[in-house]
Amino acid sequence: MVVGHGMVGARFAEEVRRRDPDGERVSLTVLGAEAHPAYNRVLLSTVLAGGLTAPMVALPAAEGVTVHPGVAATALDRSARVVHDTAGAEHPYDELVLATGCRAWLPPVDGLAGADGAPAPGVSLFRDLDDCARILDVAEPGARIAVVGGGLLGVEAARGLAGRGVAVTLVHPRTHLMERQLDAGAGEVLAGALRGLGVDVRCGVGAKAWAPETGLDCDDGTRIAADAVVVAAGVRAETGLAAGAGLAVDRGILVNDRLATDDGRVHAIGDCAQHPAAAAGLVQSGWEQAAVLADLLTGADPAARYRGTRPVTRLKAAGIDLAALGDVADGDEQLHVSDPRRGRYGLLALRDDRVVGAIMMGLPDAAAAVIGLFDSGAPAPSDRLALLLGRALPGEPAAAGDPGRLPGTAVVCRCNTVTKNALVAAWREGARELDALSRRTRAATGCGSCRDAVCGIRDWLEHADPSRESAA
Numbered sequence: 047m048v049v050g051h052g053m054v055g056a057r058f059a060e061e062v063r064r065r066d067p068d069g070e071r072v073s074l075t076v077l078g079a080e081a082h083p084a085y086n087r088v089l090l091s092t093v094l095a096g097g098l099t100a101p102m103v104a105l106p107a108a109e110g111v112t113v114h115p116g117v118a119a120t121a122l123d124r125s126a127r128v129v130h131d132t133a134g135a136e137h138p139y140d141e142l143v144l145a146t147g148c149r150a151w152l153p154p155v156d157g158l159a160g161a162d163g164a165p166a167p168g169v170s171l172f173r174d175l176d177d178c179a180r181i182l183d184v185a186e187p188g189a190r191i192a193v194v195g196g197g198l199l200g201v202e203a204a205r206g207l208a209g210r211g212v213a214v215t216l217v218h219p220r221t222h223l224m225e226r227q228l229d230a231g232a233g234e235v236l237a238g239a240l241r242g243l244g245v246d247v248r249c250g251v252g253a254k255a256w257a258p259e260t261g262l263d264c265d266d267g268t269r270i271a272a273d274a275v276v277v278a279a280g281v282r283a284e285t286g287l288a289a290g291a292g293l294a295v296d297r298g299i300l301v302n303d304r305l306a307t308d309d310g311r312v313h314a315i316g317d318c319a320q321h322p323a324a325a326a327g328l329v330q331s332g333w334e335q336a337a338v339l340a341d342l343l344t345g346a347d348p349a350a351r352y353r354g355t356r357p358v359t360r361l362k363a364a365g366i367d368l369a370a371l372g373d374v375a376d377g378d379e380q381l382h383v384s385d386p387r388r389g390r391y392g393l394l395a396l397r398d399d400r401v402v403g404a405i406m407m408g409l410p411d412a413a414a415a416v417i418g419l420f421d422s423g424a425p426a427p428s429d430r431l432a433l434l435l436g437r438a439l440p441g442e443p444a445a446a447g448d449p450g451r452l453p454g455t456a457v458v459c460r461c462n463t464v465t466k467n468a469l470v471a472a473w474r475e476g477a478r479e480l481d482a483l484s485r486r487t488r489a490a491t492g493c494g495s496c497r498d499a500v501c502g503i504r505d506w507l508e509h510a511d512p513s514r515e516s517a518a
Contacts, residue, residue: 047077047139047142047143048074048143049076049077049142049287050077050144050316051077051079052147053085053088053147054317056076056107057333058339059108059111061336061340062340065344066344067109069110072344074111075111075112075114075137075139076113076114077118077119078115079117080116080175081115082175084104084107085100085105086104086105089494091199091203091205091206092206093175094172094178095207095210096209096210100179103175117132117135118131121287122288124291127142142313143315143343144312144315144318145314145316146318147317148283149284150277150278150280150281155194155254155255158277165277166256168258169275170275171277172200172278181274181276185207185210186210188211189213190213190215190273191212191215191272192253192262192270192272193214194217194277194279196220196224197224197280198227199278200279201236201240201361202361202363203278204216204245205240205245208240208244208245209243213246215245215248215272216245216246217252217253218251219252221233222249223236224236224361227359228370229374231391232391232407235384235390235391235407235408236366239408240366242389243365250266251265256275283298283320283326284318285318288314288318291312293308293309294307295320297320298319298326301314301319301320301321303353304339305321305339305352315332316332317332323355324354325355325357328357330460331354331355333462334355335352339352356420358460362494366408367407369404369406369417370404370405370406372395374393375395375397375403379396380394381394383409383434389408391407391409392409392412394430396430400423400424400425400426401419404416409436411435414436415433415436416433421456421460449502450506452466454467458496458499458500459487461496462487462491464489466503469489480497480500480504
């Protein structure tokens with residue numbers, strides 16, 4: 047049984063059916079608090095920007111799975127192995143998977159919350175499709191909207207709203223944007239790029255009070271005239287069901303390499319789970335966990351273990367190409383490039399000739415090459431500057447920019463671990479268009495940042511694949 051029908055819960059059901067298509071080994075029941083069918087939450091910023099509609103972000107439904115949409119779990123009785131739900135029903139289980147995700151956090155700012163703790167009139171969170179619909183109701187050209195929070199989601203929301211002709215002011219209490227992923231230099235370049243796209247960015251400024259009649263008061267004494275507020279101030283893992291059942295929780299539900307809690311029959315995956323080697327908030331880690339747990343619970347691979355995910359963050363904002371990966375520590379070999387006027391910034395960190403961290407903004411070829419080295423763990427070329435400019439060797443075109451020179455083992459879609467070889471194989475089996483390639487391999491169905499790379503490989507195959515006639 048699965049509690050949670052978001053991205054990771056739906057992916058787990060799909061992974062189980064890939065291994066057990068006829069349901070001979072595993073019978074699945076899924077409870078989902080949202081009334082919507084499962085959808086790709088990562089692409090909500092693209093919906094907000096107008097690049098996609100809500101139906102376009104729906105996830106494929108796994109066959110042979112009983113789903114109860116709009117029904118939330120209310121209690122877990124581990125001794126009886128039963129889950130109680132909001133409809134008053136009881137659901138027995140042999141193995142239980144918690145994929146309850148996160149909830150958006152509403153900071154304690156006067157006026158943001160109503161008496162019931164929900165967002166007050168004029169205030170929207172940015173976490174689900176209903177939030178997106180509420181924001182779009184007020185996002186008319188000329189509207190004035192304040193975005194509270196300059197992390198990844200706040201930046202994406204601000205850029206998307208500005209693209210709709212909204213007057214956007216982004217306030218962030220930290221000294222620079224996306225401080226979890228970026229250093230101060232990159233944060234400044236990002237702020238400059240957003241200002242160039244029409245966003246009024248104010249760092250080091252916190253929200254103090256909100257009133258629809260006057261706007262948003264800030265802790266520096268200024269007031270922002272705003273018709274509405276969008277809050278993207280962070281999330282908290284949904285651990286209430288687990289904690290109420292006596293399971294060990296911290297920031298999330300504690301799990302081991304088998305994704306099991308301290309009750310071996312109860313598992314947790316995705317944003318609600320806390321594993322020592324998993325970075326929070328990454329779709330890739332949730333989907334890798336779903337695959338490992340499907341291997342274990344179907345018996346497809348009893349030795350499967352989740353060992354962690356190497357973190358790579360991509361910003362989904364039109365006109366800004368930004369990737370941040372790994373960690374940078376004192377003592378690492380570091381190389382910096384900064385070109386604020388053109389919105390470009392690069393930080394490359396190496397340890398023992400291996401890439402261990404990087405920030406790449408406005409350097410798409412470099413980002414692709416560096417992420418490839420980060421994924422593979424291969425030694426970096428001796429010319430670090432050539433690497434930072436996106437060239438494996440001085441004066442040569444970047445392999446990442448030339449699909450023909452990209453190694454077959456290169457990971458094109460990180461969310462789904464799809465290699466160039468997998469895309470070539472799918473092409474030769476008849477998947478000739480992007481949608482067909484995505485259905486066959488899952489490439490570009492995660493965060494969407496690899497879409498251009500997949501299209502580039504498709505175009506290259508169209509003109510260069512010697513087997514295209516025989517594969518037709």
